[in-house]
Amino acid sequence: MSISVPPSTNKRSASLQPQGWLRYFSFSLDHKVIGLQYLICGFIFYLIGGALAGAIRIELTSPISDFMPRDVYNQVLTLHGTIMIFLWIVPVVNGAFGNYLIPFYVGARDMAFPRLNAVAFWLIPPAGLMLISSYFINGAAQSGWTAYPPLSITTPASGQIIWIISVLLLGGSSIFGGINFIATILKLRRPGLKLMQLPMYCWAMLGTSILVVLSTPVLAGTLILLSFDIVAHTGFFNPSLGGNVIVYQHLFWFYSHPAVYIMVLPAFGLVSEILPVHSRKPLFGYVTMVYSIMGIVVLGLVVWAHHMFTSGTPPWMRLFFTIATAFIAVPTGIKFFNWVATLWGGRISLNSAILFSCGFIVNFVLGGITGVALAQVPFDVHVHDTYFVVAHFHYIVYGGSVFVIFSSIYHWYPKFTGRLLNEDIGRLHFLITFVGFNLCFAPQHWLGLNGMPRRVAEYDPQFTFVNQLSSVGALLMALSTIPFLWNVFYSAFKGKQSGDNPWQALTPEWLTSSPPPVENWVGEAPLVVEPYGYGKSTPVTDSKKPIEIKEGL
Amino acid sequence: MTSVIPTDEKPNDLATEKSEHADHRLFGLVSFLVADGMTFAGFFAAYLTYKAVNPLLPDAIYELELPLPTLNTILLLVSSATFHKAGKALEKNNSIKCQNWLLITAGLGIAFLASQMVEYFTLPFGLTDNLYASTFYALTGFHGLHVTLGTFMILIVWWQARSPGGRITNLNKFPLEAAELYWHFVDGIWVILFIILYLL
Numbered sequence: 208m209s210i211s212v213p214p215s216t217n218k219r220s221a222s223l224q225p226q227g228w229l230r231y232f233s234f235s236l237d238h239k240v241i242g243l244q245y246l247i248c249g250f251i252f253y254l255i256g257g258a259l260a261g262a263i264r265i266e267l268t269s270p271i272s273d274f275m276p277r278d279v280y281n282q283v284l285t286l287h288g289t290i291m292i293f294l295w296i297v298p299v300v301n302g303a304f305g306n307y308l309i310p311f312y313v314g315a316r317d318m319a320f321p322r323l324n325a326v327a328f329w330l331i332p333p334a335g336l337m338l339i340s341s342y343f344i345n346g347a348a349q350s351g352w353t354a355y356p357p358l359s360i361t362t363p364a365s366g367q368i369i370w371i372i373s374v375l376l377l378g379g380s381s382i383f384g385g386i387n388f389i390a391t392i393l394k395l396r397r398p399g400l401k402l403m404q405l406p407m408y409c410w411a412m413l414g415t416s417i418l419v420v421l422s423t424p425v426l427a428g429t430l431i432l433l434s435f436d437i438v439a440h441t442g443f444f445n446p447s448l449g450g451n452v453i454v455y456q457h458l459f460w461f462y463s464h465p466a467v468y469i470m471v472l473p474a475f476g477l478v479s480e481i482l483p484v485h486s487r488k489p490l491f492g493y494v495t496m497v498y499s500i501m502g503i504v505v506l507g508l509v510v511w512a513h514h515m516f517t518s519g520t521p522p523w524m525r526l527f528f529t530i531a532t533a534f535i536a537v538p539t540g541i542k543f544f545n546w547v548a549t550l551w552g553g554r555i556s557l558n559s560a561i562l563f564s565c566g567f568i569v570n571f572v573l574g575g576i577t578g579v580a581l582a583q584v585p586f587d588v589h590v591h592d593t594y595f596v597v598a599h600f601h602y603i604v605y606g607g608s609v610f611v612i613f614s615s616i617y618h619w620y621p622k623f624t625g626r627l628l629n630e631d632i633g634r635l636h637f638l639i640t641f642v643g644f645n646l647c648f649a650p651q652h653w654l655g656l657n658g659m660p661r662r663v664a665e666y667d668p669q670f671t672f673v674n675q676l677s678s679v680g681a682l683l684m685a686l687s688t689i690p691f692l693w694n695v696f697y698s699a700f701k702g703k704q705s706g707d708n709p710w711q712a713l714t715p716e717w718l719t720s721s722p723p724p725v726e727n728w729v730g731e732a733p734l735v736v737e738p739y740g741y742g743k744s745t746p747v748t749d750s751k752k753p754i755e756i757k758e759g760l
Numbered sequence: 761m762t763s764v765i766p767t768d769e770k771p772n773d774l775a776t777e778k779s780e781h782a783d784h785r786l787f788g789l790v791s792f793l794v795a796d797g798m799t800f801a802g803f804f805a806a807y808l809t810y811k812a813v814n815p816l817l818p819d820a821i822y823e824l825e826l827p828l829p830t831l832n833t834i835l836l837l838v839s840s841a842t843f844h845k846a847g848k849a850l851e852k853n854n855s856i857k858c859q860n861w862l863l864i865t866a867g868l869g870i871a872f873l874a875s876q877m878v879e880y881f882t883l884p885f886g887l888t889d890n891l892y893a894s895t896f897y898a899l900t901g902f903h904g905l906h907v908t909l910g911t912f913m914i915l916i917v918w919w920q921a922r923s924p925g926g927r928i929t930n931l932n933k934f935p936l937e938a939a940e941l942y943w944h945f946v947d948g949i950w951v952i953l954f955i956i957l958y959l960l
Contacts, residue, residue: 382795
């Protein structure tokens with residue numbers, strides 16, 4: 208294997224750097240451009256999905272269905288789920304930060320397959336636009352992001368078919384990305400860099416990509432069969448034609464349970480990058496972190512039927528999947544304690560990045576506890592398909608993944624732009640988001656335990672007050688994007704200059720200029736053998752001269 | 761070594777990009793085939809579950825004839841061997857022999873598709889007749905799609921090997937290797953499919 212990283216002696220590189228904003232609309236092969244394309248595209252879809260969530264919360268402020276027609280409500284909740292999962296969290300935690308950071312972390316100048324990388328990104332905007340446009344053509348899909356038959360077969364076909372095609376395209380994009388990450392991490396490492404010296408995010412992305420490659424194709428195959436049922440009137444999942452809906456559920460959850468880990472494992476990796484930098488301590492328990500990730504990957508593939516405890520699942524299956532699911536709490540718990548131990552006794556600077564990371568730890572442990580509770584059959588049967596599940600899920604994907612995305616934006620914004628985000632506005636953003644999020648979703652646990660079903664536009668009047676509380680939380684979450692957006696736009700032009708390494712971090716992406724040159728490094732990539740060597744006197748790279756870290760901001 | 765920096769005029773030139781690192785395209789292809797194999801695994805799992813839990817009414821049961829699919833299996837297995845021969849011929853720099861073996865492989869692929877077509881036309885059930893008819897056509901059809909793509913790939917490789925510039929040589933044999941790997945994969949899937957669908 209010859210990875211030659213020749214010094215960039217070409218004088219053109221300097222003149223190439225300011226290519227202007229137009230490159231973000233081009234078929235660029237630069238992993239940094241593609242990463243930001245993912246991030247910005249994902250954020251636009253986040254705003255759209257958030258607006259849909261707002262519509263849902265407005266509808267639910269009153270127990271009667273008065274804000275929009277019921278079929279529109281179904282379409283809105285289907286689009287909300289699909290957009291948030293397939294167009295915001297999965298592309299951003301994987302595609303955006305993965306593309307931007309992984310080549311730096313392995314010491315490469317780009318991803319293994321840059322062209323495939325660009326194709327993977329450019330599948331996303333058309334798929335997303337197609338999905339949203341289905342609302343204007345005879346109505347969007349109405350069967351939720353799970354598209355369970357026979358509901359998905361009996362609701363209007365055009366919206367459902369467009370939904371299937373969009374998800375197939377997004378799944379293809381995800382698979383291409385996964386193949387690229389596996390090849391980049393395993394094959395493109397700089398000579399001398401060992402696997403166990405990689406930053407934790409590489410391990411998270413390796414595990415995630417394995418899950419993507421193994422499970423996404425199963426969803427694709429399932430959706431192709433579902434489209435046959437809708438278009439050609441075959442009976443794979445149609446009981447009236449001899450089919451079996453349970454088979455769909457098994458195949459669907461074989462992808463969609465790992466999908467939760469596809470959304471949250473990269474977030475684990477990102478948090479593991481952010482915490483050591485801002486608490487000036489090495490990441491606690493690196494090796495156990497690696498094995499935990501791989502344990503979650505293996506276990507994550509064999510727990511899918513815990514979504515189906517009320518689908519006539521036989522007792523042995525219930526037992527097996529309960530135990531397997533409970534086991535996932537072990538590697539996840541190890542990671543949780545490692546993060547806390549990383550913070551413990553550190554010189555913590557309470558900036559926006561670490562606030563959001565700590566918010567993640569708090570929210571995620573709450574979501575994790577309800578997750579273990581949901582794995583228990585007697586409890587799950589009681590709260591199945593209620594708001595308890597909605598609360599649990601949003602604690603994982605919003606309280607978990609989205610908090611980490613914001614934390615990562617605060618952490619890597621200086622890398623992207625060479626400017627710092629305003630910390631005061633950042634802390635305000637955190638405060639509103641954290642309060643709004645918990646106000647929105649904590650009451651939903653109570654709603655679920657008291658029997659309010661999810662996915663309905665009308666509910667029993669006794670739940671009115673708590674629903675209104677939840678809607679106020681949603682309003683705060685919506686408002687929280689205003690300071691954030693202002694901060695991002697204002698700081699891009701007027702923000703304080705950050706210098707190359709404002710956090711005095713030791714991971715490889717900070718050992719080059721900010722924003723980085725087209726080829727990532729002027730000269731050879733540094734060999735960082737200890738990416739978390741904070742507070743140690745031993746050298747962290749093999750280069751003869753010590754890495755200069757300027758004190759102070 | 762040429763610089764890997766993209767130039768103004770041709771921002772992302774293939775030649776410069778290739779010079780950056782070793783060729784990992786086969787590794788990428790293997791990852792893709794794992795993913796593709798998982799699609800088939802999903803289909804097989806669905807079919808086996810149907811067999812286990814969705815018993816069919818007796819009048820809908822139809823015993824599949826074995827001769828034609830057995831012939832198909834032999835055709836594909838032989839084609840794997842002939843493709844291997846083509847690769848060996850290329851290693852010995854015998855381009856003509858390589859091209860001939862490629863043509864034979866493509867011919868076997870087309871013969872497989874034709875034979876599959878004959879089977880489709882002689883079967884007494886259609887796509888929507890019952891669950892087993894649907895799974896039968898979904899499985900064999902999805903596999904047939906792979907064979908069709910593979911046959912096109914072989915013909916493209918053959919065309920490239922034939923072109924006077926010699927786009928496929930002992931030094932640049934990735935297209936041939938990729939097509940061969942894919943073809944072996946499709947054959948392997950057929951063997952599993954044959955066992956599950958026809959023999960079980």
